[in-house]
Amino acid sequence: MKKFSKIPPSKKSLGQNFLSDKNVLERMVSFVPENLTDLAIEIGTGTGALTKILSSRFERVVTIEKDDRLVAWLHENDVLPDNCRLIHHDVLKVSFSSITQAEGKQEAVVVGNLPYNVSSQIVFKLFDEHRTVPAACLLFQKEVAERITASKSKKSLGVLSLVAQLFYNVRIVMDLSPGLFRPRPKVTSSLVLFERKEKGAGVQDAKVFLRVIKAAFAQRRKKILNTMAGNLRMDKKLLGEILKEAGIDPSCRAEDLELRHFVALTNRMCRYFL
Numbered sequence: 001m002k003k004f005s006k007i008p009p010s011k012k013s014l015g016q017n018f019l020s021d022k023n024v025l026e027r028m029v030s031f032v033p034e035n036l037t038d039l040a041i042e043i044g045t046g047t048g049a050l051t052k053i054l055s056s057r058f059e060r061v062v063t064i065e066k067d068d069r070l071v072a073w074l075h076e077n078d079v080l081p082d083n084c085r086l087i088h089h090d091v092l093k094v095s096f097s098s099i100t101q102a103e104g105k106q107e108a109v110v111v112g113n114l115p116y117n118v119s120s121q122i123v124f125k126l127f128d129e130h131r132t133v134p135a136a137c138l139l140f141q142k143e144v145a146e147r148i149t150a151s152k153s154k155k156s157l158g159v160l161s162l163v164a165q166l167f168y169n170v171r172i173v174m175d176l177s178p179g180l181f182r183p184r185p186k187v188t189s190s191l192v193l194f195e196r197k198e199k200g201a202g203v204q205d206a207k208v209f210l211r212v213i214k215a216a217f218a219q220r221r222k223k224i225l226n227t228m229a230g231n232l233r234m235d236k237k238l239l240g241e242i243l244k245e246a247g248i249d250p251s252c253r254a255e256d257l258e259l260r261h262f263v264a265l266t267n268r269m270c271r272y273f274l
C-alpha cells in the first residue's frame with residue numbers, strides 16, 4: 001500500500017472536517033444525478049477522499065482547494081488519479097463556467113463537503129452560475145440545509161431559501177452525524193441535492209428578484225408593505241397596488257409567502273427597476 005507523508009493539522013478557519021468512510025462517501029456520490037455531464041467540479045479537495053470516489057464515476061474531475069499546505073501534500077504524495085485536475089484557489093474567486101470552458105464542456109455538476117464558512121456564498125454562486133450547473137450535491141450544516149430547503153410558513157424561510165429555489169428543486173437527501181468527520185464538528189450535517197428546474201424560473205430579471213427578496217425580508221416581522229416601502233424608498237400607495245396585482249396581501253409578512261409570489265412581484269417590479 002502507498003505510504004503518505006503526514007497530513008497537515010486541520011485548520012478550523014478553513015472548515016476542515018474531513019470525511020474518510022468510503023461507504024458514506026460512495027453514498028453521497030450516489031445522489032449525484034447521472035447522464036447530465038461527464039465533468040464534476042469538487043469544492044474543497046481536502047485529502048482527496050471524495051475526489052477519488054468522484055473520479056471513478058466521472059470522466060473528468062476538477063477539484064478546487066485553497067489551503068497551500070494541503071495542495072502541497074496532495075502533490076507530494078501524488079494522491080489524485082490521472083483524470084483529476086487540482087486548482088489551487090479560493091472557490092469564490094473561480095468561475096465554474098471558466099472551468100467548463102477550459103475542459104471543453106458546456107456544463108458540470110458541483111459536489112462538495114463544504115467548508116462551512118463559505119456555504120451561503122456557494123448558494124449565491126449556484127444562483128449566478130445556474131446555466132453551467134445542472135445539478136449540485138453539497139453538504140451543509142443541518143441548520144443551513146433547513147434554511148436552503150425551507151418552504152412557506154417556515155421560520156427558516158428567507159433570502160437563502162429563495163435564492164436556492166429560484167432555479168433549483170432542492171431537498172435534503174441524507175443526514176451525517178458529527179462522528180463521521182475528523183475532527184468531529186459540533187453539529188449534524190445534511191446533504192442537499194440541487195436539481196435545476198427544467199422550465200426555468202419564470203423571472204424576467206434575476207437581479208431584480210434579489211433586490212425584491214432582500215427588501216421583503218429586511219425586517220421579517222413587519223408587514224411586507226412597510227418593510228419594502230422603507231427599504232426600496234417607494235411610495236406606499238403604488239407599492240400596495242403592485243403587491244395586490246401580484247396576488248399579495250400588503251398586510252402579510254414575507255415569510256407567509258411562497259416563491260411564486262416573489263416571482264410574480266419581481267416581474268411587476270421590473271417596470272420600475274430596469
Ligand code: SAM
Binds near residue numbers: 014043046065089
Ligand atoms: N472533500 C474533503 C472531505 O470530504 O474530506 C474536505 C472537506 S473539508 C469540510 C473542506 C475543504 O475545503 C478543506 O480542505 C478546506 O481547506 C477547503 N476550503 C476552505 N475554504 C475554501 C475556499 N474558499 N476555496 C476552496 N477550498 C476551500
